[in-house]
Amino acid sequence: MKTLRDTAALLGRSMRHIARSPDTIITVTIMPIMMMLLFVYVFGGAIETGAANYIDSLWPGIALIAIATGVSYTAVRIFFDKQKGLFARFRSMPVARPAILWEPVLTAVVSNAVSVAVIGLAAALMGFRPRANLAGWLIAAGVLALFTVALAWLAVIPGLVAKSVDGATAFSYPLIFLPFISSAFVPTATMPGPVRAFAEHQPVTAIIDTLRALLAGQPPGSAVVSALAWCVGLAAVAHGAAVMVYRRL
Amino acid sequence: MSKPAIKAEGLVKSFGATQVLRGIGFEVAPGEVFSLLGPNGAGKTTTVNICATLVRPDAGRVSVGGFDVTRQPGRVRAAISLTGQFAAVDGLLTGRENLVLMAKLRGLKRGRELAADLLDRFGLAAAADRRADTYSGGMVRRLDVAMSLVGDPAVIFLDEPTTGLDPEGRLEVWRTVEQLAAGGAAIFLTTQYLDEAERLASHLAILREGRIVADGTLTELKQMFPPAQKEYVEKQPSLEDVFLAIVGETGQTGQAGQTRKAGQAGETGKNREERRPT
Ligand SMILES: Nc1ncnc2c1ncn2[C@@H]1O[C@H](COP(=O)(O)OP(=O)(O)OP(=O)(O)O)[C@@H](O)[C@H]1O
Ligand SMILES: [Mg+2]
Numbered sequence: 001m002k003t004l005r006d007t008a009a010l011l012g013r014s015m016r017h018i019a020r021s022p023d024t025i026i027t028v029t030i031m032p033i034m035m036m037l038l039f040v041y042v043f044g045g046a047i048e049t050g051a052a053n054y055i056d057s058l059w060p061g062i063a064l065i066a067i068a069t070g071v072s073y074t075a076v077r078i079f080f081d082k083q084k085g086l087f088a089r090f091r092s093m094p095v096a097r098p099a100i101l102w103e104p105v106l107t108a109v110v111s112n113a114v115s116v117a118v119i120g121l122a123a124a125l126m127g128f129r130p131r132a133n134l135a136g137w138l139i140a141a142g143v144l145a146l147f148t149v150a151l152a153w154l155a156v157i158p159g160l161v162a163k164s165v166d167g168a169t170a171f172s173y174p175l176i177f178l179p180f181i182s183s184a185f186v187p188t189a190t191m192p193g194p195v196r197a198f199a200e201h202q203p204v205t206a207i208i209d210t211l212r213a214l215l216a217g218q219p220p221g222s223a224v225v226s227a228l229a230w231c232v233g234l235a236a237v238a239h240g241a242a243v244m245v246y247r248r249l
Numbered sequence: 250m251s252k253p254a255i256k257a258e259g260l261v262k263s264f265g266a267t268q269v270l271r272g273i274g275f276e277v278a279p280g281e282v283f284s285l286l287g288p289n290g291a292g293k294t295t296t297v298n299i300c301a302t303l304v305r306p307d308a309g310r311v312s313v314g315g316f317d318v319t320r321q322p323g324r325v326r327a328a329i330s331l332t333g334q335f336a337a338v339d340g341l342l343t344g345r346e347n348l349v350l351m352a353k354l355r356g357l358k359r360g361r362e363l364a365a366d367l368l369d370r371f372g373l374a375a376a377a378d379r380r381a382d383t384y385s386g387g388m389v390r391r392l393d394v395a396m397s398l399v400g401d402p403a404v405i406f407l408d409e410p411t412t413g414l415d416p417e418g419r420l421e422v423w424r425t426v427e428q429l430a431a432g433g434a435a436i437f438l439t440t441q442y443l444d445e446a447e448r449l450a451s452h453l454a455i456l457r458e459g460r461i462v463a464d465g466t467l468t469e470l471k472q473m474f475p476p477a478q479k480e481y482v483e484k485q486p487s488l489e490d491v492f493l494a495i496v497g498e499t500g501q502t503g504q505a506g507q508t509r510k511a512g513q514a515g516e517t518g519k520n521r522e523e524r525r526p527t
Binding site for chain 2: 002005006009010012013016017020021084085086088089090091092093094095
């Protein structure tokens with residue numbers, strides 16, 4: 001009860017942050033949109049995906065890149081709250097402990113949902129035509145939200161321990177890179193052996209395959225199970241590690 | 250004397266190889282203002298952070314409001330408020346929103362009324378609905394102190410609360426401290442301004458090299474230091490004389506000189522204020 005109340009109070013604060021510094025969302029969306037333009041209008045002609053509409057198969061990868069970029073701001077937010085002493089202020093108050101860390105994680109879900117929606121609109125202008133039904137949309141949104149939660153918990157750790165802003169964001173670079181070594185942009189079958197093995201067994205591929213199927217209005221099959229398992233597993237591990245780091249502050 | 254609001258015994262704390270506290274203890278009763286003095290790096294902030302549940306002591310115990318800070322931190326947090334050495338306000342929120350947030354986090358219903366009252370008292374009414382990152386350094390500090398007073402905590406920690414404030418702001422903080430103490434709150438104050446301690450503190454302690462090297466009421470300290478042989482000094486020693494006598498007592502002039510600067514920390518404080526990122 002108290003945890004919910006405190007989380008809501010702290011979320012109110014960060015919702016105002018999002019509304020008052022929209023530049024964060026612009027920064028997060030601009031790079032993925034540029035990439036989308038590049039892939040569709042420059043490389044698109046040369047990549048054989050078998051899909052009728054390249055942007056339909058491209059979009060999930062772009063969305064994941066946006067989320068990976070977006071969670072770097074989660075680390076930055078925590079870093080600055082800590083540096084400005086706000087974090088210590090909350091910690092010295094009768095605030096439910098989980099609320100203090102769930103605030104930035106849930107904030108990441110909201111701000112990344114906005115970013116992904118913006119990128120979805122941009123894609124729609126470029127011909128993105130998802131054919132998912134309501135259930136498909138809900139599952140797709142759920143997978144994206146879970147992926148965000150997992151990465152945001154991961155981001156809490158550098159946010160808490162970093163000594164500089166650059167240190168706080170560095171963790172996100174490999175995450176942004178992961179979709180490139182997956183089925184996001186080119187079929188994994190074209191990759192050399194070891195790379196292909198990695199690509200086919202990393203979480204991003206399962207998530208991409210799930211989203212692609214759902215948005216095409218098809219059943220996602222076993223990919224959705226593996227995508228959810230990856231997200232929940234990663235979230236649980238990152239959450240445990242983040243709480244451990246937090247306790248030792 | 251009533252049951253102590255803060256009682257610390259044998260506090261020891263090191264950061265890596267730096268031994269910061271080597272066994273200090275003190276007591277503060279409700280209605281008292283306790284001032285902890287000491288040169289930069291003496292461990293004042295560390296002591297405050299231990300009492301405010303932010304840092305674990307390596308040894309020793311502290312009870313605040315009757316609760317042990319390491320075993321019942323939640324109960325302690327409900328009883329205290331902390332104004333840290335550096336102002337901690339949310340720059341993207343307005344002054345009013347910052348105060349209302351504090352009220353919400355303390356589970357208080359009348360947040361807006363409390364906020365309006367504090368904004369008035371701290372001369373921030375005109376700037377109430379402006380984002381705090383547009384405030385001057387002194388305004389931020391006033392807001393910071395005001396935020397700590399939401400909910401009338403019984404034990405109040407003020408770590409250099411007047412650093413960077415103009416004379417009027419300082420006076421307002423002083424009056425507030427006096428009122429809060431008169432209302433029964435226990436106040437733990439650290440300061441670099443010795444006149445501030447002299448005016449507010451009902452008792453003081455001087456921290457040096459990890460130990461409390463002097464404590465007592467102002468009158469008691471004045472009787473102890475400086476040594477009586479200076480009979481040609483006609484004027485009563487000020488607290489500053491006492492402080493310098495203690496802190497510089499081994500005759501390390503360098504240290505005494507540094508401390509003196511710290512004692513006149515108007516400028517030091519200002520620089521700190523300006524280094525704060527926005
Ligand atoms: N988190 C930390 N890690 C390492 N060393 C620390 C840490 N916090 C404090 N110290 C060290 O402990 C000592 C005491 O610091 P503290 O901030 O308590 O001093 P202070 O008396 O408040 O000084 P000031 O008057 O400058 O505010 C300093 O040497 C400082 O460098
Ligand atoms: Mg200090």
